[in-house]
Each structure stands twice: as C-alpha cells, then as structure tokens.
Amino acid sequence: MRVAVIVFPGSNCDRDVAEAIAQVTGKPPIMVWHRETTFFDVDLVILPGGFAYGDYLRPGAMAARSSVMRHVLDHAKAGGLVLGICNGFQVLTEIGLLPGALLPNAGMKFICKPVKLKVTRTSTPFTGSFTKGQYLDIPVAHHDGNYFAQKDELSRLEDNEQVVFRYENNPNGSINDIAGLSNVSGNVLGMMPHPERAMVHGKTRGDGYKLFNTLMETIR
Amino acid sequence: MKAIVHVQLKPGVLDPQGQAIAGALASLGYDEVTGARQGKVIELELSGTDHALARERVEAMCGQLLANMVIEQFSVEILD
Numbered sequence: 001m002r003v004a005v006i007v008f009p010g011s012n013c014d015r016d017v018a019e020a021i022a023q024v025t026g027k028p029p030i031m032v033w034h035r036e037t038t039f040f041d042v043d044l045v046i047l048p049g050g051f052a053y054g055d056y057l058r059p060g061a062m063a064a065r066s067s068v069m070r071h072v073l074d075h076a077k078a079g080g081l082v083l084g085i086c087n088g089f090q091v092l093t094e095i096g097l098l099p100g101a102l103l104p105n106a107g108m109k110f111i112c113k114p115v116k117l118k119v120t121r122t123s124t125p126f127t128g129s130f131t132k133g134q135y136l137d138i139p140v141a142h143h144d145g146n147y148f149a150q151k152d153e154l155s156r157l158e159d160n161e162q163v164v165f166r167y168e169n170n171p172n173g174s175i176n177d178i179a180g181l182s183n184v185s186g187n188v189l190g191m192m193p194h195p196e197r198a199m200v201h202g203k204t205r206g207d208g209y210k211l212f213n214t215l216m217e218t219i220r
Numbered sequence: 221m222k223a224i225v226h227v228q229l230k231p232g233v234l235d236p237q238g239q240a241i242a243g244a245l246a247s248l249g250y251d252e253v254t255g256a257r258q259g260k261v262i263e264l265e266l267s268g269t270d271h272a273l274a275r276e277r278v279e280a281m282c283g284q285l286l287a288n289m290v291i292e293q294f295s296v297e298i299l300d
Contacts, residue, residue, distance in 0.1 A: 058288055065285060094288065101290040108236045148233060148291060173234065 001219045002042040003029035006072065008063045013049035013085065013196060020196040021046070024212040034066040043219045044081040045072050047088025049141070049194055059102065059144045060090030069095055081125055081215070082188045086142055089181075089190030098181055098190045099157055100149035105142070106173025112141040116168035117179050117193060121161055124186035125218040126211060136207035138193040140171060140179075145192040147174040147181070160184050165191055221266040223278045224297040227287045228259035262286055271298045 003021050007014045014031065022028045032040060034052075053062035063069070069091070076082045076097055084092040092098045105111060114137055119130040130136070149157065154175060157163065165180030172192075180191030198208030229235050235257050242256040264281075266274055278296045287294040 057286070061285065061288070093290070099290075101288055103234060103291065104236055106234060106236055108240055146234070150290065153290075 001025050001027075001044060001216045003044045003046060004032045004040050004042040005029045005046045005048055006032050006034060006068055007048070008034045008050070008052035008066065010052045010054050011048050011050035011087070013087075013194065016194075017046055017048045017085065017196040020199055020208065020212055023199060024209065024216055032068060034063065034068045036068045036071075039071055039074075042075075042080070044083065044215060045075055047072070047082070047084040047091050048196075049086035049088060052087055052091065055144070058090075058094065060087060060092075060094040063087075063091045064094035073097070076183075076188050079185070079187055081219075083126065083215075084188075084190040085194055085196065086140075086145070086192055089192055090144065092188065092190040097188050098183060099153050099162075100147055100181070102144050102192075103146040103148050103173075104144050105146050105171070110141075110143045111145070111171050112139070113171070114139045115171055115179070115193060117165040118168055119164070120166055121164040121182060121186070123161075124164060124182050124189060126182075126186075126189045126215055127164055128218055129210065129214040135168065136165070136198075136211075137201065138195055138198040138207055140193045141197075142172070142192055145172045145174065147176075147178040147192075149175060157181065164189060165193070221268060221271070221274055222299040223264040223266055223274060224299065225262040225264065225278060225282060225286055226259055226295045226297075227262065227282070227292050228294070229257060229291055230293050233291050274298050 117136045119134045166177040167179045170177045182189045195208030195211045198206035238257040245253040282294040
C-alpha cells in the first residue's frame with residue numbers, strides 16, 4: 001500500500017499517523033509538503049490532524065486552497081482513497097469532497113478524551129472488516145468537531161448511507177451524532193476521532209490499528 | 221478603494237460564541253440582551269476605481285474563500 005501524508009504548516013498528527021502506517025504496512029508513508037505541485041502516485045492520501053494555518057479564517061479553509069490539494073482532488077475524483085482525520089475532515093468539507101461543515105463544539109471547549117463510536121457503514125474500504133453496529137474505542141481531540149449540514153443536505157447524506165461513524169455519547173453537539181462521514185462511493189472518509197491514537201488497547205491491538213489494517217487488506 | 225466584508229453564521233446555525241456573549245452581558249446586568257450572534261469583519265484594500273466591478277470580484281472572493289456558504293452568509297460594502 002502506497003500512502004502519502006500531506007503536511008501543512010500547523011499539522012501536528014502527521015508523524016503519529018506516519019508511525020501508524022509504518023506499523024501496519026511495514027513501510028513509512030511519503031510525507032508531502034503542502035506546496036508540492038507534482039503528482040504523487042499513491043493508493044491512499046491522508047490529511048492529518050492539527051491546526052493547518054493556525055485555523056485562520058475557518059479550520060481547514062486555507063489548507064483546502066493550497067496547491068497540493070488540487071492533486072488530492074484529482075486523486076479522489078479518480079476513485080483514489082482519501083482519509084481526513086480531525087483537521088483533515090475539516091479540510092475535506094472545506095474543499096467540497098464531503099458535504100456540510102464543522103462548527104465549534106457546542107460546549108465551546110476543546111475536548112480530548114476516548115469516545116465510543118458506532119460503525120454505521122461497512123461498505124467502504126476503511127470499514128469493510130467491521131460489522132454494522134459494532135462499537136469502536138477511538139479518542140477525539142478537537143475544538144471544532146460539531147458537524148453540521150443544512151436539512152436537505154442532511155437527509156440526502158442519510159439516504160445515501162454516508163454516515164460511517166456515530167458517537168454513542170455525543171460530545172460536541174454534532175448533528176445526528178455524526179463522527180465520521182464518507183462520500184457516496186465510499187473512497188473518501190472524514191472522521192473527527194483519531195485512529196492513529198488507538199493503535200494499542202492495553203496489551204492488544206486497538207481499533208485504530210484495525211481500521212488501518214482493513215485499508216491495507218482492501219488495497220493489497 | 222476599500223471593501224468591508226461582513227461574514228455571519230446563517231440564521232439557525234448554532235453560534236455558541238454568540239450565546240456565551242449574551243450570557244456574559246446578562247451576568248453584567250444588561251437584561252435587555254435577549255440574544256447575540258458573532259460574526260467577523262474583513263477589510264480589503266483594493267486597487268481600481270470601478271465600484272460595480274469591485275463588488276462583483278469581492279462577492280466571488282466570498283464564495284471562494286472568505287465565507288463558507290454551507291454555514292455562513294456575507295454582505296459587501298464598497299467604500300472609496
């Protein structure tokens with residue numbers, strides 16, 4: 001599996017996710033600086049967590065307009081896999097690969113804690129090894145994770161079964177408890193929780209590991 | 221020329237910052253405050269003198285970057 005991790009000024013989970021990918025695939029990903037203008041031939045592009053451009057204007061707004069994102073758009077439109085984690089999810093909504101937007105948490109607090117997620121879509125390359133209704137333990141760490149979509153958009157994405165993960169106990173006011181969302185075809189996933197922070201669970205493999213491993217098995 | 225862009229959350233979109241402001245004002249004794257919505261103002265310095273063209277260009281900027289039309293609305297003022 002060839003993986004690229006896009007690095008923006010202000011990304012801060014890029015190394016964690018690179019380590020996660022290296023653990024699962026045995027090979028470190030390519031780290032791609034946001035100013036890159038040449039094409040990269042990979043199976044999966046990861047937009048990592050952090051505060052790209054200091055969240056100036058809106059979280060993800062500046063990152064979505066950086067030169068490398070044109071390639072990410074082409075990659076996604078050609079059916080390539082894209083995973084946006086936390087700030088990466090915000091970038092995916094800002095660039096229009098996923099519908100809706102992420103607002104400040106309803107409680108106006110930065111939330112950093114483990115949460116329970118319910119898997120609600122398994123027909124994606126990210127979640128194919130899970131079962132519908134299964135619960136995962138993956139932590140969140142965000143200030144702007146309150147997912148919002150206008151009414152008609154929301155009913156469209158629910159009808160298309162684009163919601164991949166829902167919070168068991170909604171921490172941030174997210175509409176319909178949405179924690180992770182895919183595009184219609186399932187090759188683009190945005191999620192607020194951090195799978196790269198759930199690689200181990202006690203002495204066993206964590207649910208984040210399982211997600212990355214699912215991806216690897218799908219691609220191989 | 222100058223453009224003043226006001227960006228505001230659309231009605232109905234939860235604004236926790238606005239709510240916090242209203243709550244803080246109420247706690248200071250300003251009982252007449254029944255709600256608050258927080259937005260942002262962006263001032264742009266522009267070259268040229270054509271107001272109509274400037275408005276058209278600034279509205280395009282709002283659609284492309286300055287506002288997120290999923291959650292926000294904007295208004296544009298062009299000044300000399």
